[in-house]
Amino acid sequence: MVDLEPYRRELLLHCYRMLGSLTDAEDALQETMVAAWRGLEGFEGRSSLRTWLYRIATNQCLNARRRRPPEPVPPFTPPEPTRRGEVTWLQPYPDALLDVADSEPGPEARYHAREAVELAFVVALQHLPPRQTATLVLRDVLGFSATEVAAMLDTGETAVKGMLQRARATLGSPREPRRSSPAEEEVTRRFAESFTAGDVDGVVALLTDDAWLAMPPAPHEYVGPAAIAEFLRVSTAWRGERPLVLTPTRANTQPAFACRIDGNPAGLLVLTVTGDRVSAITRFLDGPLTLPQQLRLVSVRSPK
Template identity: 65%
Template sequence: MTPLGHRTERCQDDRVDDFGDRIEPYRAELRVHCYRMLGSRTEADDVLQETMLAAWRGRDGFEERSSLRTWLYRIATNQCLNARRSAARRVPETPRPPFTPPAPSRLAEITWLEPFPDALLEAVPDRAPGPEARYGMREAIELAFVVGLQQLPPRQTAVLILKDVLGYSTAEVASLLDTTASSVKGALQRARGTLGEPRAATPPSASERALTQRFADAFEVRDVDALVELLTDDAWLAMPPAPHEYHGIPAILEFLEVSGTWRGGREMRLVPARVNTQCAFASFIDGARAGLLVLTLRDGRIAGITRFLHDLDPSMQE
C-alpha cells in the first residue's frame, strides 16, 4: 500500500503538471501580445518567459473568476508595462556602419524595433477576437502599427491592444488594468487620436508580388534608377537599430549610392521572406547573412523600406 504522504505528494505533482499543460496552449498568442506591447521580439520572448513563470508560481491564486486566457493576459500585460517603464530597459547600441552614411533626414526614436516572423504567427490559434475589436491579425502586426504602439504612453498602448485588437469590453479592460472604465475610455480616445483609423490589410496581390520581385532584381544588381521608379515620392528608408532615416527619393538615392559603393563587386542575393505579414527579403552578401529588408507597399508602389541590420533569423525565410 502506498503511504498517504506519498499519495498526497503525487497528487500535488499531478496538479502542477496539469496547470503547466493548461497554460502552454496560450504561449504563442501571448508572445505576439508581448511583441505588440514592446516592439522587440527579443524583449518579448524574455517577458513571455517571465509571464509563464509568474503564472505557474501564482497558480494557487487563480480562482477561475475569469477565463484562464484572460488571467494570463492580465499577467502578460502587467509584465510588459513594467518592462516599458523600467529604467533598465534593453535598448540596442547604435551600430557603426562599415561606411560613412550621408546625413539622415531625421533620427528615429524607436531603435529597438525588430521583425516578427510569419512562421510564429502560424502557431497562434485562430481565436475570434471579441466584438469590440477594430483590428484584424494582419493590420495589428504590421510594422507601422507596432511602431505606432511604441510611440504611445505604456498605459495607452495596453488599453488599445486589449480593446481594439483583442476585443475586450471597456469593463473587462478596466478590470485587467485595475483601473476605472472612465480612465480606459480616456486612454483609448487619446490612443486612437494618435494612431488614426485602422487601415484594412490584405494579403499581397499578384501585382504586388511582381512589384517586390522587380525591387529584388534591381537591388541585387544595384540598378538605382530602376529602384527609384518603384518608390512613391514620399518614400522612406529606416534601418533599426541604427536611428538613421532617409525620407524622399533624393535622400534614399544618396544613401543607396553610398552603400552600393561600399558593397563593391561583391554579390548581393535577396531571398523572399515573410515577416509582420509583409513582403520581405533576406539579404546575403557573398553568401553571408546581411540582414533583412521589409517593404511597405501603397497604391502599387513601395512607400517604405525597413532595413534591419542584425543577423537574420532563419525562421523568417520562406
C-alpha cells in the same frame, strides 16, 4: 492539470505589439509563464484563464524596460539622414509565428489581426504612453471588454475609456489591411532584381513620392526618393563587386528578404507595398543568424 502552452504564441504576439522587440517579447513571455505557474494555485477562476494570462503578460510588458540597443557603426560614411528615428529597438516578427496567433477577437475589436502586426502599426504603438498602448491593444485588437481591461490594469472603466480615446485619436481610424496581390508580387520581384544588381535608379523608380528608409537599430532615416537614392549609392559603392543574395521571406505580414553579402548574413529587408509601389523599406541590420531564436529557427521562404 492546467495547460498553459496553447496560449504561448498569442501571448508572444501580444508582448511583441506592446514592446516592438521580439527579443524583449520573448523575455516578457518567459516571465509571464513563470509568474502564471507560480500563481496557478491562487487562480480563483473569476475570469477565464486566457484573460488572467493576458493580465499577467500586460503587466510584465508595462514593467519591462525597453532595451535601446547601441547605435551601430556603419562600415562607410552615410549621408546625413533626413531624420533620426526613436524606435531603434524595433525588430521584425516572422509570419510563420502568426499561424495560430490570437484567438478569435472579442466583439470590441476594431483592428484586423493582419493590420495589427504591420510594422507601421507596431511603431505607432511604441510612440503611445505604455498604458495607452496596453488599453488600445487589449480593447481594439483583442476585443476585451472595458470591464476586463480595467481589471487587468487595476483601474476604473472611466480611466480605460479616457486612455482609449486618446490612443485612438493618435493612431487614427483603422483601415483595411494590406494583402498579397499580383501587383505586390511584381513590385517585390522588380525590387529584388534592381537591388541585387546595384541598380539604384531601378529601385528609386519603384518608390512612392513619400517613401522612406529606416535601419533599426541605427536611428538614421531617409525620406523621399532623392534621399533614399543618395544613401543607396553610397552603400552600393561600399558593397562593390561582392555578390548580394536576397532570399524571399515574410515578416509582419509584409514581403521581406534575408540578405547575404559575399555569403555572410547582412540583415533583413522588409518592404511596405502600397498599390504597385514601395512606400517603405525597413532594413534590419541584424542578420538572420543573430535575430531572436524564434526567427532563426523558422524557414519562411515564399511559395513559388
